[in-house]
Amino acid sequence: MKTYIVGRVLALIPVALVVATIAFVLIHLAPGDPASIIAGPDASADDIGKIQHQLGLDAPLPVQLVRWYGRLLQGDLGTSIFLRKPVTAAIFDRVEPTLLLTAVATLISVIIGVPAGIVSARRQNTAADQSLMMFALIGISIPNFLLGLLMILVFAVRLGWFPVAGYSPLEDGWLATLRSLVLPAFALGFVQSALVARITRSSMLDVLREQFILAARAKGLAEKALVYKHALKNAMIPIVTIIGVSFALLIGGAVVVETVFNIPGVGRLIISAVLRRDYPVIQGVVLCIAGVYMLVNLLVDLSYLFLDPRVRYQ
Amino acid sequence: MSVPSAARDLASAALTLGERTERRHGLGYAVALLARRKIALIGVVLMIFTVAVGVLGPAFVRDPLHMDVTGRLAAPGSSHWFGTDDVGRDVFSRVVYGARLSLLVGATTVVLAFVGGVACGLVAGYYPRLDNPVMRVMDGLMAFPAIILAIALMASLGPSVTNVIVALGVVYCPRVARTVRGSVLVIRETPYVEAARALGAADVVVLLRHVFPNCLSPVIVQASFVFAAAVLSEAALSFLGVGVPPFIPSWGNILSEGRLYLIQAPWLVLYPGAAIMITILGLNLFGDGLRDLLDPRMRGLTN
Numbered sequence: 001m002k003t004y005i006v007g008r009v010l011a012l013i014p015v016a017l018v019v020a021t022i023a024f025v026l027i028h029l030a031p032g033d034p035a036s037i038i039a040g041p042d043a044s045a046d047d048i049g050k051i052q053h054q055l056g057l058d059a060p061l062p063v064q065l066v067r068w069y070g071r072l073l074q075g076d077l078g079t080s081i082f083l084r085k086p087v088t089a090a091i092f093d094r095v096e097p098t099l100l101l102t103a104v105a106t107l108i109s110v111i112i113g114v115p116a117g118i119v120s121a122r123r124q125n126t127a128a129d130q131s132l133m134m135f136a137l138i139g140i141s142i143p144n145f146l147l148g149l150l151m152i153l154v155f156a157v158r159l160g161w162f163p164v165a166g167y168s169p170l171e172d173g174w175l176a177t178l179r180s181l182v183l184p185a186f187a188l189g190f191v192q193s194a195l196v197a198r199i200t201r202s203s204m205l206d207v208l209r210e211q212f213i214l215a216a217r218a219k220g221l222a223e224k225a226l227v228y229k230h231a232l233k234n235a236m237i238p239i240v241t242i243i244g245v246s247f248a249l250l251i252g253g254a255v256v257v258e259t260v261f262n263i264p265g266v267g268r269l270i271i272s273a274v275l276r277r278d279y280p281v282i283q284g285v286v287l288c289i290a291g292v293y294m295l296v297n298l299l300v301d302l303s304y305l306f307l308d309p310r311v312r313y314q
Numbered sequence: 315m316s317v318p319s320a321a322r323d324l325a326s327a328a329l330t331l332g333e334r335t336e337r338r339h340g341l342g343y344a345v346a347l348l349a350r351r352k353i354a355l356i357g358v359v360l361m362i363f364t365v366a367v368g369v370l371g372p373a374f375v376r377d378p379l380h381m382d383v384t385g386r387l388a389a390p391g392s393s394h395w396f397g398t399d400d401v402g403r404d405v406f407s408r409v410v411y412g413a414r415l416s417l418l419v420g421a422t423t424v425v426l427a428f429v430g431g432v433a434c435g436l437v438a439g440y441y442p443r444l445d446n447p448v449m450r451v452m453d454g455l456m457a458f459p460a461i462i463l464a465i466a467l468m469a470s471l472g473p474s475v476t477n478v479i480v481a482l483g484v485v486y487c488p489r490v491a492r493t494v495r496g497s498v499l500v501i502r503e504t505p506y507v508e509a510a511r512a513l514g515a516a517d518v519v520v521l522l523r524h525v526f527p528n529c530l531s532p533v534i535v536q537a538s539f540v541f542a543a544a545v546l547s548e549a550a551l552s553f554l555g556v557g558v559p560p561f562i563p564s565w566g567n568i569l570s571e572g573r574l575y576l577i578q579a580p581w582l583v584l585y586p587g588a589a590i591m592i593t594i595l596g597l598n599l600f601g602d603g604l605r606d607l608l609d610p611r612m613r614g615l616t617n
Contacts, residue, residue: 018454029470137602141595143546145553146587149573157577252461256550260573270462274469274556286466290457 001305001312008301012294017069019294023287024068027279028061077284082276087284091266097167097181098265101188102254104181106243108189109196109250114239116193117200122227124205132197139194144253148187148260155183165262184261188253192246199242203235210234236307244300248293354603360596368413375407378563387579397581399571405582408563409589415564416545416593419479423544424537426483431490432533436521438491439498449495452488460485464547468556478557482547486540493536497529531608538601542594549590565590 035052036043052058056067071078077087116136120129156164162183168176207213208231216226255267262268266285273281304311382402390397396405438448455463467481501507502525510520551557552566553573560567565586572582 014450015453015457018450019457022454022458023466026466026470029467031472137598138591138595141542141591141598143549143587143590143594145550146569146583146590149569149576149583150587153576153580153583248459252459255461255465256554259554270465271554271556274465277469279469282466282469286458286462289459289462293459294457 004305004311005302008298012298015294016291019287019290020069020072021065023283023290024065026286027283030277030279072287077287078280080273080278080281082273082278083281087280090269090281091284091288094264094266094269096170096265097263098251098254098258098267100170100177101181101185101257101263101265102247102250104178104185105189105192105250105254106247108185109192110243112190112193113196114200116197117239118204118227118232120197120201121204121208129201133201136194136197139190140198142191143256144187144191145256145260147190148184148257151183151187152260165260167261167263167265180263184257184263187260188250188257191253192250195242195246195249196239199238200235203238204231207231207235233307237304240300240303240307244297247296251289251293353599354606357596357599357601357603360592361600364413364593364596365417367410368417371410372407372414375410376404378403378407378411379561380404387575389579390581396585397579399568399579399582400575405568405585408568409565409585411563412565412568412586413589413593415475415558415562416548416590419475419482419548419558420541420545422479423482423486424541426479427486427490427540427544428533428537430483430487432494432526434487434491435494435529436498436526439495440502440517440521440525445495448491452491455484455488456492460543461547461550464551465554465556468551473556473559475558475562478548478551481551482544485547486543490533490536490540493532494529497532498525501525501528535601535605535608538597538604542597542601545590545593545597 035048035055035057039048039051049058056064059067075088077091079085080087080090083090116132120132123129152164155161163180166180168180170177213226213231216230221230254265255270257263258265258267259271266289270282270285272278273285380403382398384402385394385398386400386402388394388398388402390405394404394406396409399405399408434448434452438445438452458466464481464485467484468477471477471481507520507524510524515523548557548564549566549569552564553570554566555570557566558564560571568586569583572579572586575582
């Protein structure tokens with residue numbers, strides 16, 4: 001068990017190194033250098049040179065790369081060109097809505113997806129199964145920003161149940177926050193729930209064909225206990241895996257959905273940074289998201305310890 | 315490694331959509347196979363529809379850039395089937411041109427991702443010494459959520475159609491590489507590869523003639539999903555304003571402008587939205603059907 005945990009954690013190191021390098025390369029792909037952007041359009045070559053020196057941009061690339069690693073290890077992501085504050089602070093200011101949005105969306109996707117998948121698997125090839133899977137297929141085919149716009153049109157404009165856009169921060173009361181998150185989280189979570197439903201179905205079908213299910217049935221175990229206790233437990237690994245893997249889709253989707261609903265989250269931050277060519281912020285957000293994604297997948301790997309005893313004895 | 319030849323025929327036939335299909339059975343056989351799976355057939359029909367609109371459509375519709383400010387935000391009717399947008403451009407022709415752009419971006423992204431991914435996958439799978447370094451770079455690229463990496467690349471490259479394609483190609487390349495490498499690791503150990511090497515065939519020949527054709531089937535299934543993902547990502551990037559430049563009609567751009575007039579002119583969102591859904595649904599249905607056919611283990615799992 002210990003070797004499994006240590007192995008998983010150690011496996012992250014080379015990937016993290018590559019991720020940091022890619023983020024470094026990203027900024028150097030850009031035409032024009034950050035110094036001239038900071039200095040503004042009317043700066044003299046002298047000014048630009050000064051800023052370049054200040055930021056260490058005049059050093060050879062390998063030296064810059066090593067310094068970049070060093071700064072990252074200290075948790076320093078640089079300073080935003082436009083906002084004139086540390087990138088970490090800029091991200092921290094925006095993290096609450098994004099975090100809540102992804103959390104609620106994940107919850108929605110599990111609440112809808114897992115039961116739908118179970119029903120579908122238990123009634124394989126019936127009308128219920130086929131219509132559920134057709135629904136899931138449509139769910140996968142509808143882009144979240146489109147679903148968001150349609151939901152605004154129906155639930156906010158026509159019916160007036162929810163606010164059209166915007167975000168109410170937690171400090172103004174969690175109920176208002178939740179109300180402002182319902183539509184975006186559903187737009188985001190629905191696509192996810194379709195994925196979860198499909199995986200749950202196929203994973204459950206696999207398990208339901210196993211010998212031990214036959215044995216359990218033969219000894220007269222109640223269908224409910226059979227499905228929820230024996231089958232679902234064994235079908236959990238692919239389900240948890242897809243929740244982890246599709247977290248990338250979710251956080252990427254959050255960036256888009258935040259634009260649809262005008263939510264001041266990390267997604268809005270990176271998009272406005274792209275439009276302002278605020279490279280340190282782009283770099284910082286990209287790195288943080290990759291970091292969170294790697295962490296989520298580490299947690300998924302570690303959850304196997306609880307889901308599958310075989311992993312524990314490795 | 316036994317790839318059912320019928321399945322391979324189907325794949326190549328279906329993928330090129332009838333461009334080049336004479337391999338023992340031809341297009342008719344592939345269609346017959348697909349027809350047995352009704353859902354996949356619906357996918358093919360939807361795809362043919364999209365391709366027809368995208369390829370032939372622009373020749374028949376009016377100028378998507380022509381502005382008629384007096385007729386702005388006109389509701390759908392006989393003169394403008396899908397209505398007009400905020401500067402009086404015909405939404406129908408913009409959606410049709412958008413189809414062409416989506417297909418262009420999707421197809422070239424697939425080509426780019428596959429050239430890169432297959433090359434990396436073959437090399438990583440075949441040469442154990444290169445496996446680790448190549449795959450770690452791919453892992454690193456995959457540690458970024460697809461759309462986030464695409465946004466970051468677009469920030470550095472600047473908005474243009476070519477750059478969208480390059481960015482998406484880079485994003486999807488590692489996913490292909492991983493699939494190819496997986497197959498190569500198995501194929502590398504087969505007797506026929508050993509035989510080819512014993513006969514003194516050069517590595518390039520072994521890789522291209524013997525290994526590559528046999529790792530095609532999972533990759534072909536992946537192609538339809540990468541195509542769908544690329545179309546979606548392009549729409550998302552353009553919607554966010556960091557993709558295709560705003561003056562080019564693309565579904566994402568129409569949606570992005572239409573979003574501001576959601577209440578007065580919902581058709582600006584509904585029609586391009588429907589176009590995206592039809593395209594993606596077609597590709598997904600087709601991909602599912604293809605996977606059912608090419609991967610017997612999955613048969614019966616998805617209907």
